[in-house]
Amino acid sequence: MTLSRGALPTILALNLILGFGCGMNGRPSPPSRNVILISDFDDASVGAEAAKAMEKQMGVVDDPQLQTYIETIGKRMLPFAPARSFDYSFHIIDQSAPNAFALPGGYIYISRGLLTLVNSEDELACVIGHEITHAAERHSAGRQQFDMRMNPLSIGFMRMGQLAAYGRDQESDADRGGQILAAKAGWDPAGMATFMQDIGAMGRLTTGWSRLPGFFDSHPSSPQRAAASTNRAENLKWTPRANIAADHRDFLTKVEGLALGADPKEGIFEGSRFLHRDLNFSLLFPDGWQLINNHDAVGAIAPGGKAIIALQLAGPGDDPQAMARIFVESELRAERGRVRGEQSLLIGSLPAYRIHITTPAIKGFITFFAYNDLIYRIETISTSGPIGSYEGRGRAVTRSFRPLTESEKALFKVTRLQIVKGRSGESLGALSARTANELDLATTAVLNDLFINSRVEEGQWVKIGRAKLYIPEDS
Incomplete structure (x- = not known):
């Protein structure tokens, strides 16, 4: 919870944020306002409303350089997406869980948790392409209508969640579309498959971080989807183009410093x-x-x-x-x-x-x-x-x-992503001890697409977490 001085919240807004409300007690829900997404204009209108509520309630990451990087990746794929009259926008949501979603009207969101997990620009491009496909193919409209219940306990963020959830067929379509968009823009479509492996591994970990809804809460997972992505990548023809990041170290530099887990400024x-x-x-x-x-x-x-x-x-x-x-x-x-x-x-x-x-x-x-x-x-x-x-x-x-x-007060610490160099034959345990890594070995392995018993090469860049005492900005 980040409470800004002077903020005036709307009535019972916190309850809608917490996902509490209509239909939970078996009683009839209040009258609803059904919004049918017929046109691009409807997508843009409904998406803009949901985006304002979501960004107010969850917050966005203030990192102009990283924001520009995300936008540049997304915009490189747009010429290959189905033409729409709305403009796309790309945002980094302040969520610790790995997540990505698209709202109607081209509002694309990537969580800071996902950005700490991806290990290549190819993976990130495939994820962004996946979400562009949801918006471009108007998958929200494919559900025909959305129950916009006006109970004060269920407007805003819950509505956004409804708009960003899709069925398995639509997810498969977005997997395919994301890989195709990435490939046409010059990225390796195999990035989708490696990302799915990493996100699946992360989902199986118990890290002690806040278990907010993550990628697979709104993106149904299955071994078949991961296998399909692998097979599709092998059969897609693509011509590599230079990445936006100069090299792997430059890619890691762009996400270095992001908070891992809960942000202490939100409270603990x-x-x-x-x-x-x-x-x-x-x-x-x-x-x-x-x-x-x-x-x-x-x-x-x-x-x-x-x-x-x-x-x-x-x-x-x-x-x-x-x-x-x-x-x-x-x-x-x-x-x-x-x-x-x-x-x-x-x-x-x-x-x-x-x-x-x-x-x-x-x-x-x-x-x-x-x-x-x-x-x-x-x-x-x-x-x-x-x-x-x-x-x-x-x-x-x-x-x-x-x-x-x-x-x-002494309990407040912030853990941020740091990049360190490995030594030849060094185990993750030894590297963690030498670099004061705050993360457990399982999390460190997943963040780096490694196994717990992996040994690193000389000069290999490794993502770790470093913690320090959190001091409020106005202290």
């Missing part, structure tokens, strides 16, 4: 306790609940998915009651909601104001409180009837808010 979990270093607070969620941390909210979903407790930033200020009034007159009114009760209180020594609300879709209460010139809000929300069975937990989470201890 220690058990069920959430810690945020930049904003200097801690919050304890119920044991056994599903913990989620996204770009502008952090929360926990109850077993069964019928309730959520989550925190987000309401905006700058020191008057919780005034912020509650703004919420009631704007966001709550827009959702046809009502206030059932309200009261002033203290959270420890912090001034707070609590309102109990209902809308056609939810029941619950929201506690606004002031801390360090910012107003936060903690929401305890149910979609399955009265909030009573969750009220105690919601109050306990709210009472748990406090500043970090010095020992908690």
